[in-house]
Amino acid sequence: MKIDTPKDQNHGALVIEGPCGNGLGERIASNLDYELCIARHNVLPDGESEVGIDANVNGKNVIIVQSTFPNQDKCLIELMILADEARINGASKITAVIPYLAYAREDQKYKVKSNAVSIDAILHMLGAAGITAIVTAAPHKIKPLSSFAGDVSIADAIVPLIERVKEDIEDPFVLAPDKGASEIAKHAAQILNCDYAVIGKQRDKITGEVSILNKPDVDIKRKNVVIVDDMIATGSTTATAAEFARAQGAKSVVVAAVHLLLVKDARERLKNAGISEIYGTNTIRCDTSKIADISEFLSAACVKKNVVALR
Numbered sequence: 001m002k003i004d005t006p007k008d009q010n011h012g013a014l015v016i017e018g019p020c021g022n023g024l025g026e027r028i029a030s031n032l033d034y035e036l037c038i039a040r041h042n043v044l045p046d047g048e049s050e051v052g053i054d055a056n057v058n059g060k061n062v063i064i065v066q067s068t069f070p071n072q073d074k075c076l077i078e079l080m081i082l083a084d085e086a087r088i089n090g091a092s093k094i095t096a097v098i099p100y101l102a103y104a105r106e107d108q109k110y111k112v113k114s115n116a117v118s119i120d121a122i123l124h125m126l127g128a129a130g131i132t133a134i135v136t137a138a139p140h141k142i143k144p145l146s147s148f149a150g151d152v153s154i155a156d157a158i159v160p161l162i163e164r165v166k167e168d169i170e171d172p173f174v175l176a177p178d179k180g181a182s183e184i185a186k187h188a189a190q191i192l193n194c195d196y197a198v199i200g201k202q203r204d205k206i207t208g209e210v211s212i213l214n215k216p217d218v219d220i221k222r223k224n225v226v227i228v229d230d231m232i233a234t235g236s237t238t239a240t241a242a243e244f245a246r247a248q249g250a251k252s253v254v255v256a257a258v259h260l261l262l263v264k265d266a267r268e269r270l271k272n273a274g275i276s277e278i279y280g281t282n283t284i285r286c287d288t289s290k291i292a293d294i295s296e297f298l299s300a301a302c303v304k305k306n307v308v309a310l311r
């Protein structure tokens with residue numbers, strides 16, 4: 001789908017797809033009618049990445065598309081190397097489209113640490129590499145993004161994700177597995193035209209074990225429950241919510257999360273908890289079949305259209 005861009009923005013705009021771009025760079029370039037360059041990429045014998053831009057960036061509005069999973073640290077380094085090259089060679093503006101932003105959950109000062117916060121450090125380093133704007137989707141929280149010196153835009157990933165769910169699920173009920181997912185649940189319930197509830201979750205800081213602090217009082221018998229979240233990592237949060245939904249007599253339980261990291265035995269865990277389907281998006285590479293394409297929304301966010309309000 002083509003997105004209208006001001007004429008002067010098309011001239012000299014270049015999209016660079018990084019090695020972890022998951023095909024999104026190509027789609028964004030096509031949607032915006034911008035020139036595309038696939039970044040050169042080799043892994044050296046010692047494991048270091050060699051990335052480069054085989055295009056003229058001088059005076060151009062450069063958009064680098066690079067997600068940051070799997071192998072978060074490598075993806076971030078590659079992004080910074082590409083941005084630095086664009087900066088040195090005279091790009092007029094450097095936007096990083098980071099569909100999944102790693103370290104976004106590392107947004108607190110822990111006792112064992114000093115005052116440093118990991119997501120702040122990452123955002124400072126991205127700025128130092130020359131990145132002047134960031135476009136991302138479903139960040140864990142919005143507030144920590146203010147550590148970035150430049151402009152931040154958040155693409156609406158919930159609409160394409162839940163529209164995909166809507167194609168399959170009748171008589172839904174939306175369940176947020178924790179307070180942090182309340183806004184996503186509210187948005188999803190509007191799209192699905194149904195009710196929603198929020199579970200009060202707690203996670204043990206040492207073991208990572210998830211348990212329910214507050215059970216919502218809901219009648220979900222004969223409902224098809226859709227658990228919604230920004231991401232699934234180990235699957236503990238989703239599995240705990242699914243067990244709750246099952247215990248309340250839900251007819252079926254599926255999960256829809258923007259970023260499907262699905263680490264370790266997450267798939268098995270979700271299956272054992274009674275999840276019959278996993279819906280996600282293409283912010284990262286994932287071999288689940290129910291994937292919604294969010295490239296149109298990332299493209300729109302690159303030109304400041306359809307962005308989620310920053311509160």
Ligand code: R5P
Binds near residue numbers: 237
């Ligand atoms: C937490 O607040 C996030 O929104 C997710 O619920 C959480 O990070 C998912 O992690 P896991 O799948 O390991 O429970």
